[in-house]
Amino acid sequence: DAKTTQPPSMDCAEGRAANLPCNHSTISGNEYVYWYRQIHSQGPQYIIHGLKNNETNEMASLIITEDRKSSTLILPHATLRDTAVYYCILAGNEKLTFGTGTRLTIIP
């Protein structure tokens, strides 16, 4: 699977939109972009995924650039419970390869 690059940490004010970037410049045509998060001491939690179109669900929005070399996860109204490590993952087969993610801290 191609690799992803994420900033190691980010802060966001409570109530504001949190925008988490991910670079995946070597993404292959059949690879999906998946986002998971891990709240301290818990198992990872699926958030959203997409191939090339923007996606939205009850948790977040995923914006994928037209060339698919980068994407942004958007949490529209961040709460303290959104403090977690967020993983951007490229899936080209049945396996998910987790990197070290972005540690997002929501500031009251």
Next chain:
Amino acid sequence: DAGITQSPRHKVTETGTPVTLRCHQTENHRYMYWYRQDPGHGLRLIHYSYGVKDTDKGEVSDGYSVSRSKTEDFLLTLESATSSQTSVYFCAISESYTLAKNIQYFGAGTRLSVL
């Protein structure tokens, strides 16, 4: 945790002893996975299963074996535990294997310490 139970949740053992971790699911999902998580490494896949008695290795499978005799249970065994296997172990399940829908649901984890 999507009907996934890992047991035990915590275990302390000594070097050289065998250890078995259990993952039990009530979702009837076909695919099951074992990961380990260590500081600075994220989650790394140990083994996975794509059906009863069908398993394959992940990226860090040395020193581990798995078995799946029933759809609902996936066992991870450390035949002779070493201190390097001290870690947090997560089990995951997924209903689909396809790229479009490989959504994995994770258990709460097992914290293993090998002294």
